[in-house]
Amino acid sequence: MSLTRRDLIQGAAAGLLLPLGARWSDAMAETAESTLGAIRAVTITATDLPAVEAAWTKFMEYRLVERGKLSAAIAKSWGAPALQGARYIILGPASEEPFYLRFVEQATPANYDPTKSWGWNGAEITVQNTPELYERLKDSPFTITRPPREVPTYPYLLAMGAIGPAGEKLNLTWIKERRPDLAVAKSFVGRCFMTVETVPDLPKALDFYRTTFGSKPSPIRKLPTVELAVVPLNDGCKIEVDQFKGENGQPRARVGQGLPPGVAMVTFECSAFDKLQDKYLSTPIENVIEPFKGRRVAVMHGPAGALMELVEV
Numbered sequence: 001m002s003l004t005r006r007d008l009i010q011g012a013a014a015g016l017l018l019p020l021g022a023r024w025s026d027a028m029a030e031t032a033e034s035t036l037g038a039i040r041a042v043t044i045t046a047t048d049l050p051a052v053e054a055a056w057t058k059f060m061e062y063r064l065v066e067r068g069k070l071s072a073a074i075a076k077s078w079g080a081p082a083l084q085g086a087r088y089i090i091l092g093p094a095s096e097e098p099f100y101l102r103f104v105e106q107a108t109p110a111n112y113d114p115t116k117s118w119g120w121n122g123a124e125i126t127v128q129n130t131p132e133l134y135e136r137l138k139d140s141p142f143t144i145t146r147p148p149r150e151v152p153t154y155p156y157l158l159a160m161g162a163i164g165p166a167g168e169k170l171n172l173t174w175i176k177e178r179r180p181d182l183a184v185a186k187s188f189v190g191r192c193f194m195t196v197e198t199v200p201d202l203p204k205a206l207d208f209y210r211t212t213f214g215s216k217p218s219p220i221r222k223l224p225t226v227e228l229a230v231v232p233l234n235d236g237c238k239i240e241v242d243q244f245k246g247e248n249g250q251p252r253a254r255v256g257q258g259l260p261p262g263v264a265m266v267t268f269e270c271s272a273f274d275k276l277q278d279k280y281l282s283t284p285i286e287n288v289i290e291p292f293k294g295r296r297v298a299v300m301h302g303p304a305g306a307l308m309e310l311v312e313v
Contacts, residue, residue: 033214033216034213034214034215034216034232034233034234035213035214035270035271035272035275036209036212036213036215036231036233036268036269036270037233037234037235037237037268037269037270037271037313038233038234038235038236038237038268038269039099039191039192039193039194039195039233039237039266039267039268040098040099040100040267040268040269040291040292040311041099041100041101041102041266041267041290041291041309042100042101042102042120042123042192042195042263042265042266042267043102043103043104043259043263043264043265043266043267043307043309044101044102044103044104044164044166044168044262044263044264045103045104045105045106045108045166045255045258045259045260045261045262045264046103046104046105046106046165046166047105047106047107047108047166048165048166049067049087049088049089049103049105051141051165052089052103052164052165052166053067053089053091053103054141055140055141055142055164055165056091056101056164056165057091058140059136059137059140059141059142060188060189061093061094061187061188061189062091062092062093062094062101062189063091063092063093063094063096064089064090064091065090065091065092065100065290066089066090066289066290067087067088067089067090068087068088068289069085069086069087069088070083070084070085070086070087070088070104071084071288072084073285073288074285074288074289076282077281077282077284077285077297077298077299078259078265078281078299078307078309079281079282079299079307080254080257080258080259081257082255082256082257082258083104083106083257083258083259086104086105086106086258087104087105088102088103088104088105088289089102089103090102090103090289090290091103092290093185093186093187093189093190093191094187094188094189095185095186095187095190095191097186097187097190097191098291098292099190099191099192099291100267100290100291101192102289102290103166104259104264106255106258106259106261107255108167108255108261108262109253109255109261112261112262114169114252114261114262114263116246116248116249116250117198117249117250117251117252117253118197118198118199118200118244118249118250118251118252118303118304118305118306119197119198119251119252119260119263119304119305119306120195120196120197120252120260120262120263120264120265120266120306120307121169121196121197121198121262121263122168122169122170122171122195122196122263123168123169123170123171123192123194123195123196123263124159124170124171124172124173124192124193124194124195124196124240125170125171125172125173125189125190125191125192125193126173126174126175126182126183126184126185126189126190126191126193127172127173127174127185127188127189127190128174128185128187128188128189128190129174129188130148130158130159130160130172130173130174131148131158133160133172133188133189134147134148134160137162141164141165142162142163142164142165142170143162143163144160144161144162145161145162145163146159146160146161146162147160148160148174151173155176156175156176156177156179157173157174157175157176158173158174158176159171159172159173159174160172160173167262168262168263169196169262169263171194171196172189173193179236180236181232181236182236183235183236183237184236192237193236193237193238194237194238194239194240195239195240195263195266196239196240196242197239197240197241197242197302197303197304197306198242198243198244198249198304199241199242199243199244199303199304200243200244200249200304201243201304202220202227202228202229202241202242202243203220204303205241205303205304206220206229206231206241208302208303209231209239209303212276212279213270213272215231215232215233216232217229217230217231217232217241218230218231218232225245226242226243226245227242227243228240228241228242228243229241233268234269241303251304251305252305252306259307260307264307265299265307265308265309266306266307266308266309267291267297267308267309267310267311268308268309268310268311269310269311269313270310270311270312270313271313273296273298273310273312273313276298276300276310279300279301280298280299280300281298281299281300281301282298282299283298284296284297284298284312285297285298287311291311292311295311295312295313296311296312297309297310297311297312298310
């Protein structure tokens with residue numbers, strides 16, 4: 001069986017997080033030192049919220065957590081004042097784990113192409129049985145981009161690719177062995193354990209995570225088609241950072257004073273919330289939507305301008 005670019009990337013990402021022979025205790029100690037914590041939400045723009053809700057609840061068995069309209073405070077916090085009053089839905093896995101997909105109604109530019117811009121460009125979600133999910137998605141609003149395949153050199157990972165009804169790029173991975181560095185699914189489709197971002201300067205991006213959060217990124221892996229590294233988080237999560245290939249990359253342009261199209265923002269726990277005050281787009285607010293209602297949240301720019309929402313822990 002020939003390997004695709006994504007097969008190589010997934011194998012590399014898994015290996016970079018915990019090289020063969022490394023101790024679990026060493027890996028856990030490294031993530032414990034970082035102030036950037038687990039992934040708790042991914043925010044995605046969408047043009048048809050009812051279609052998104054119907055697809056995710058029927059085929060992925062996600063549950064509707066809430067729906068509503070964005071307040072002025074939230075829109076300002078996100079640096080997207082034009083979205084005041086915009087409709088949103090929040091979905092979560094059937095397991096009720098603390099992870100949420102937040103879909104916000106916003107038009108998508110006609111010329112939008114995520115492969116030509118920097119920023120968040122995908123989410124990897126745990127599942128309990130990839131072949132079964134593959135059969136289910138064959139006749140669904142989800143477009144399969146890659147059938148289930150074992151990740152090279154990591155037989156405990158069986159992954160497939162899909163594009164969701166809002167154009168969201170998904171990697172759906174069955175983690176067949178319970179491992180402390182990976183978030184094994186607790187429902188048919190579980191939570192996001194890895195987000196993928198593309199940057200114009202990989203070493204600079206990794207230095208951002210080191211200096212801002214005290215994270216310890218993996219060494220850079222140079223593959224035939226991509227250079228990448230992994231930033232380990234806690235609770236089985238990680239960030240994959242890919243070097244943009246080509247000469248015509250650009251920052252993900254916002255729609256008016258709204259969000260960047262596609263995968264617009266990722267929400268993380270943060271244990272050094274007050275120390276980052278000078279980096280926030282606006283004054284922190286008390287969160288009134290998931291995740292973690294009642295906690296303070298704020299948004300900052302990450303590498304290449306990617307939006308990072310931080311939740312105080």
